[in-house]
Amino acid sequence: MNSLTLIVASSVGVVAFAVGFFARKLLAQNQVHSAEARASRIIDESKIKAKEFLVDAKDKSVKILEEAKEEERKRQELINDQERRVDQKEERVDHRLKQAEKEKGMLKAKALELKKIRQEVLDVKQLQVERLEKISNMNKDDAKKILLNLAEKKYQEELVKNFSKLEKEKKGELEERAKNIMTQAMQRYAGSHATEITTSTISIPSDDVKGRIIGREGRNIKALERLTGAEIIVDDTPEAIVISGFDPMRREIARIALERLMEDGRIHPAKIEEAVVKAKEMIGKKVKEAGEAAIYDVGVVGLDPKLVQLIGRLCFRTSYGQNVLLHSIEVAHLSGLMAAELGLDANLAKKAGLLHDIGKAVDHEIQGTHIEIGISILKKFNQPEAVIDAMKSHHEDYPFESAYSFIIAAADALSASRPGARKDTLENYLKRLEELEEVVMSFEGVEKCYAIQAGREVRVFVNPEKVSDLEAVKLARKIAEQIEEQLNYPGEIKVNLLREMRSVEYAR
Numbered sequence: 001m002n003s004l005t006l007i008v009a010s011s012v013g014v015v016a017f018a019v020g021f022f023a024r025k026l027l028a029q030n031q032v033h034s035a036e037a038r039a040s041r042i043i044d045e046s047k048i049k050a051k052e053f054l055v056d057a058k059d060k061s062v063k064i065l066e067e068a069k070e071e072e073r074k075r076q077e078l079i080n081d082q083e084r085r086v087d088q089k090e091e092r093v094d095h096r097l098k099q100a101e102k103e104k105g106m107l108k109a110k111a112l113e114l115k116k117i118r119q120e121v122l123d124v125k126q127l128q129v130e131r132l133e134k135i136s137n138m139n140k141d142d143a144k145k146i147l148l149n150l151a152e153k154k155y156q157e158e159l160v161k162n163f164s165k166l167e168k169e170k171k172g173e174l175e176e177r178a179k180n181i182m183t184q185a186m187q188r189y190a191g192s193h194a195t196e197i198t199t200s201t202i203s204i205p206s207d208d209v210k211g212r213i214i215g216r217e218g219r220n221i222k223a224l225e226r227l228t229g230a231e232i233i234v235d236d237t238p239e240a241i242v243i244s245g246f247d248p249m250r251r252e253i254a255r256i257a258l259e260r261l262m263e264d265g266r267i268h269p270a271k272i273e274e275a276v277v278k279a280k281e282m283i284g285k286k287v288k289e290a291g292e293a294a295i296y297d298v299g300v301v302g303l304d305p306k307l308v309q310l311i312g313r314l315c316f317r318t319s320y321g322q323n324v325l326l327h328s329i330e331v332a333h334l335s336g337l338m339a340a341e342l343g344l345d346a347n348l349a350k351k352a353g354l355l356h357d358i359g360k361a362v363d364h365e366i367q368g369t370h371i372e373i374g375i376s377i378l379k380k381f382n383q384p385e386a387v388i389d390a391m392k393s394h395h396e397d398y399p400f401e402s403a404y405s406f407i408i409a410a411a412d413a414l415s416a417s418r419p420g421a422r423k424d425t426l427e428n429y430l431k432r433l434e435e436l437e438e439v440v441m442s443f444e445g446v447e448k449c450y451a452i453q454a455g456r457e458v459r460v461f462v463n464p465e466k467v468s469d470l471e472a473v474k475l476a477r478k479i480a481e482q483i484e485e486q487l488n489y490p491g492e493i494k495v496n497l498l499r500e501m502r503s504v505e506y507a508r
Contacts, residue, residue: 202241202258210234212267213241213258223269227276228254247364249316252286253279287312294325298332300351307381311354313361319416327415328354334411335404344403352390352408355383371397396484436493439482443475457494458483464501472499 204210214221214234221232230245232254241258245251256279261267264275291312295303303311314325335353336346359374366373371392378388390404394412433451440449440460445467449460460479467475476497483493 202243202255204239204241204262206239209262210241213261215267219269220267220272223272224254224257224276227273228257230254232258247316248318249283249313252316253283256282283316287315290315290325294329294354297329298336298350298354300332300347300354304381307358307377310358310361310377314357317360319357319360322416324357324360328357330415331356331408331411334414335407338407338411339404342403342407344407348384348386349390349404349407351383352387352404353411355387356391356394356408356412358391369397371395432487435487436483439486440479440495442482443479445471445475455493457496460495460497462497462499464499467499469499472497 204213212220213224213232215223221234225232229247229250230243230253233242233244235242243251243254243258245254253276257272257275260275260278261271264271288309289312291308291310294311295301295308311325311328314328315323317324319327332350332353335349339349340346355374355378357370357374358377359368359370359372362377363370363373368376371394375388375392378391386402386404389401390408392398393400393405394409396409400406400409433455436451436455436458437449440446440458445462447461447463449458451458458479460476462472462475476495479497480493480495483495487493
């Protein structure tokens with residue numbers, strides 16, 4: 001039973017397995033056929049789409065190709081048109097070149113012809129001149145002089161009037177403008193000034209100190225004079241000692257040294273030497289401070305410290321009793337104001353004005369004029385050429401090379417000629433007037449002359465029979481030029497020439 005059941009069960013299992021196998025096989029075959037069908041359908045659809053894409057691409061390619069051909073055709077037409085235009089232009093240029101060459105040849109021929117005609121005219125003119133010279137027995141220059149003299153005599157009165165009128169009008173306008181500019185500069189800057197003196201007075205507590213300053217057999221005062229270079233005057237003036245000397249720096253050193261000695265109370269040669277050394281150190285500091293104060297006052301920057309030191313030394317330098325540093329500061333301010341009025345660089349004018357007398361700081365130590373020394377100093381410190389050109393002409397030793405040269409000269413004259421700014425001895429004053437009158441009297445036709453207004457004007461009387469009206473105008477100019485060449489004077493000198501003609505008759 002069990003065996004039969006087992007056999008039946010086994011048979012059923014085998015049958016079931018076989019049925020399942022065949023069923024799965026059949027199902028797999030069906031699935032394969034279905035996938036193949038789908039693949040075949042997809043492939044067919046892809047082929048159809050590919051054909052459609054190829055047709056569209058072909059149509060687009062054909063269209064692009066046609067557009068490219070059309071564009072190429074248009075471009076070729078444009079190129080052809082441009083080439084045609086270039087050819088036409090070249091033809092026109094060639095035609096113009098040929099025409100220009102033809103005209104050039106014609107012009108050359110005309111130029112040669114004109115040159116030939118001109119030479120013929122010159123030859124004829126020269127021949128005429130030679131014939132005229134032969135006939136008149138005089139050359140061309142002599143004839144020209146005669147004609148000019150005849151014309152001058154004929155129109156002498158008219159020439160004098162016109163010349164005087166033009167000279168007065170233009171000179172009046174220029175002088176008026178110059179006066180306005182200088183007046184405005186002086187009004188805007190009114191610096192104080194005082195004449196320097198050659199002595200310094202020191203007050204002492206009692207007359208007993210005088211004996212101590214003199215020392216035994218005068219050894220103290222001799223040592224002090226030897227070390228300072230100043231003269232110590234101990235006279236009967238109560239409670240006062242006078243220091244005399246033309247060098248302000250030496251006088252100041254002596255004054256400081258004496259004051260220190262009197263404060264200390266010990267006065268002997270060793271102490272005097274020590275006091276003089278200390279005084280020189282103090283003067284060095286004062287010089288530096290004076291230079292820095294000057295450039296600060298003027299507003300000039302960028303100067304070398306050594307150049308500033310030289311500027312400070314001008315504080316102890318005088319010219320005709322006028323302090324040179326104060327004079328330089330005043331010239332700088334006046335120059336800057338005048339340059340501003342004329343529309344020029346005020347800073348450059350100020351720098352040139354401040355440095356115009358820089359040579360006076362060391363002119364007692366170096367050979368040469370203060371202008372030459374100043375030029376060397378400014379070149380050494382690499383100052384601009386414009387500054388050097390402006391300052392070197394203020395005494396007319398060099399020609400005026402720029403407007404700044406005239407400005408510096410005018411400012412220097414203004415500062416020096418202000419009342420009370422400088423002092424002069426009576427001897428020099430009289431000598432200058434005598435030299436002025438000698439120069440004027442050296443001219444032919446001058447009968448007498450008078451220097452008036454402290455030498456700022458000279459009145460000249462001429463002989464009317466020897467000097468005509470036109471010659472009087474020329475003579476006044478010659479006298480002025482001669483004065484400029486031979487004399488040195490501050491400011492300007494007016495030459496006033498007078499010609500008087502009197503005709504006297506008596507009716508009887």
